[in-house]
Amino acid sequence: MYRLLLADDSYDQREVIKYFLSQHEKEWLIEEAKNGREAWQLFQEQPFDLIITDVKMPFMDGHALVARIKEAVPEIPVMFISGFEDFHYVKKAIQLQAVDYLLKPIDPDDFYEQINKIILFIDQQKQRAYTKTIAQTHYLKEILSKLFYGYPWHSLPKEEQSIAQDFFKTHPSFFLVTWPLDSWNAQDFVPSLSAAFPEMFSLFLAPAQLLFFNEPLPKREIEERKNNLTTYFSEQFQQKITLFDSGPVPHHSGVYGTYHDLLRTSQRSFYQQNKGKICQLLPGDHYIVKKALFEKTVSYVNQYESKKAHALVKTVFDCFETNGREEPTNAKFYFATFYQTIIDQCTITFDAECGANQIGKILEAPSLQLIADIFDALFHYIHDALLQINGSQSNDYVRQVKSYIFAHFHQELSLERLAKEVNINPNYLSELFSTSEGMGITKYIKSYRIKQAQKRLKNSNCSIRTISKQVGFNHYSYFCKTFREIVGMTPDAYRKRGPSC
Structure with missing residues (x-):
């Protein structure tokens, strides 16, 4: 037009x-x-x-x-x-x-x-003007990148100092956004962000930061802009972000110091402080050393030594917490990869959807402690599964079936489905299982589901009806009846008795 x-x-x-x-x-x-x-x-x-x-x-x-x-x-x-x-x-x-x-x-x-x-x-x-604007923007971003990567202000050529001064006069504050490495490529999203927020100048800093610069605005409008950006990331990119606001930068020569203060703020919000421990192993050692820990952990689990594996992982968390220098975004990506490696390479069967959900929670975790809690839950599951597998003289077929039940108890299970998983006749599987475990498969599944329900009743605030669905019961009344038969009381009475039960 x-x-x-x-x-x-x-x-x-x-x-x-x-x-x-x-x-x-x-x-x-x-x-x-x-x-x-x-x-x-x-x-x-x-x-x-x-x-x-x-x-x-x-x-x-x-x-x-x-x-x-x-x-x-x-x-x-x-x-x-x-x-x-x-x-x-x-x-x-x-x-x-x-x-x-x-x-x-x-x-x-x-x-x-x-x-x-x-x-x-x-x-x-228009084409000449567009080309000129692109060139000027690229030049400006090069200058700003120098400053934010620590290039001294007094070492900039006079022309670059003048361009930066003019920019900071009209953009006196900025937001910092960080995210897990490789969880999404910020450079792919910058064009759509620029289109959605044309009034904001953005700068990508490898490997894991994005800056949004603000013109002088009242505090109320700054807060509104933060909320709009957070909502946009959530709705368009399915990413929960935390924005750190620099406030007005006192002087253009101090932007590097302000930027690093924000990075330290983001780290302090992720790590707990004053742990009082000294650990030399992690982080700071080569990434290959960190990857070797993945392999060692998986090896322990596959040798049925879950306690050793769990202890090793706790040591890794202590190292990250004590050191406190690793970028939170890098730490989250590291532990997400660690979690994925465990569920991919361990011989125990894990529910893929549940694993993906947990990895998503790791990448969005606001603190290292929440990630540690997710790993604790994982190793409790592994420990229980290994105990169940090793607790009897089950043959290989029965061990495989029990492992499958532990990972899929919340789904619809039947003798035919389990027999298909291990590729044997259903009647033969039923006979093997009864001989090995002293009970039929259906009763075993019900008992395991009720055991899982007991854990949830003690440790979560979910409604009893919700828990019944989580552990694989399609009918609430049948769940209550089965629970009473096995535990000797109703789910509500069990919950009210608390942890001593």
């Missing part, structure tokens, strides 16, 4: 030009003025791509109007339309760098020929 300012004291002449443009292939947004003074007022209020003006108009003629416009925006194209063929008027138009001078009555072919030339000129102008 092209924006046109049309100035002519003749209503009929304006209608003719508007009609010509309505037949043109391009779309036009036209503002009309009956004289030069009205046109000048409109020009000051909004941008235009092209000016078409009559020469003789009341209050201010076309030449005076264009002289003012050219002084303000020299490159804007102008077309004069006049009933005067006198050389004096044509000469003035040339001096004002008009694109063309058409005589009334306007010939449509001449008009369209000139309009097409002007459109080409406007497009070239």
